[in-house]
Amino acid sequence: MAKRWDYTNATAGHRVGTMICTACRQPIAEGDFRYRQNDDGFLPQHRACSLDDIEWKRIDQRRQEHELFAQRRQNALQAYIEEFGEPWPELIEECVANIPKDCAKGEA
């Protein structure tokens, strides 16, 4: 059975273990990386060192969908403001409260 990897981003402040890539032996200071854990600890790898992993493609797709969603929401709000003027603050709060939670977090 293939080992399961977890995916995260060092630029966003995530760290595991020594943060030394097990593929190229260089430190992982920024950007996407994946990691798994064995008895020796965490085994992280740069995204660039694991490009054959198809999960990166899925992560990019999810990020793109989040961006498109945010862009459509922004466009709709802009169109509303041009048509009707600034909405009531309560209306904005209600709209924000109704954004799906996984989109609001912006996580891949």
Ligand SMILES: [Zn+2]
């Ligand atoms: Zn590497």
